[in-house]
Amino acid sequence: MQIRWRLVSFSVFTMLVFAGLVKLGMWQTERGTHKQQLVEQLAQQRLATPADLSHILATPHDQLHGLPVQLKVAIDPSWRVLLDNKVHNGKVGYQVLVPVIHHQLRFLVNLGWLAAPLSRQQWPQMPEIPEEVILRGHIKLAGEQPPLLDQRYLFEQRGAVIRSQTAQPELIAKQLDIPLQPWLVLLDESEQWGLPRQWQWFNMGPEKHYGYALQWYSMAAAVLILMMVFLLRHYRNNSEKES
Known part of the structure; x- marks a missing residue:
């Protein structure tokens, strides 16, 4: 009975770790998707005509970036x-x-x-x-x-x-x-007045977020595989003892 309780506790703990790692992977994936949208928005904005006051006031806040x-x-x-x-x-x-x-x-x-x-x-x-x-x-x-x-x-x-x-x-x-x-x-970097400048729009690009997401998903898969191997060996040992 004690062994079975430990097995259940181990399985629950492992699944919680697995769920946490998957959640972190999903979070990084969402951030990567958001950054990719911003990158595409910036690329489009660079081709736009410079805005005046009326254009700025008429533009939704989330579309002002760039x-x-x-x-x-x-x-x-x-x-x-x-x-x-x-x-x-x-x-x-x-x-x-x-x-x-x-x-x-x-x-x-x-x-x-x-x-x-x-x-x-x-x-x-x-x-x-x-x-x-x-x-x-x-x-x-x-x-x-x-x-x-x-x-x-x-x-x-x-x-x-x-x-x-x-x-x-x-x-x-x-x-x-x-x-x-x-x-x-x-x-603007081409303006003659002002101070030295070379703008960096993002501290981290979308590819890094996707890379981190892959790491979290890989860790989650490794945890799940280890748990399955452990359970398989446990049940196989029990079957051999019973036989």
């Missing part, structure tokens, strides 16, 4: 945001975000990369930025905010400069106490 824009904007001189821990050509620094205004829209523009001083206690010198420009770039929807162990370090402020651990417009808007659209614009 949308090219060309807008005359006034750059808000009140704030500069340093997006922390950004790498360019192997060097660590910041990306500089500035609030801009176009009619009734106020949103953030990412100007590119700025080198960080050697000491964390030193903040970089802010570059000179024109007060009014024709902005050419692409809309980017903010991804999920990774969790921070200590929310006190989400923002640091020195005068009109904010050092931020997040690119979430909603959180930055709350910190700056100004209304911002729930997206930002990446300055």
Whole structure:
């Protein structure tokens, strides 16, 4: 009776592990499919005509990602945001975000990369930025905010400069106490003004998600096979004993 109970417990535990691995595989598959859709959307957006205000307002939120824009904007001189821990050509620094205004829209523009001083206690010198420009770039929807162990370090402020651990417009808007659209614009790489920039739209492409999914499914299959081999041997040994 005790042996049978252990066998049932082992089988239940193994099936739970199997189900968990399959669920992880399905999650990575879904993420890969979503990333693939975004890649295809970006490819289509690159061929689109730059959007004006009416086009932006008429576009559903989930279709804004990658949308090219060309807008005359006034750059808000009140704030500069340093997006922390950004790498360019192997060097660590910041990306500089500035609030801009176009009619009734106020949103953030990412100007590119700025080198960080050697000491964390030193903040970089802010570059000179024109007060009014024709902005050419692409809309980017903010991804999920990774969790921070200590929310006190989400923002640091020195005068009109904010050092931020997040690119979430909603959180930055709350910190700056100004209304911002729930997206930002990446300055076009061909524009002569701004800072050095080479945009990376995804931290991980769809093929990596599919690769991780295959690993999880393979582990699930291995667990199931091992359980079946164990049960088969168990019943075969019992049959030999009984005979």
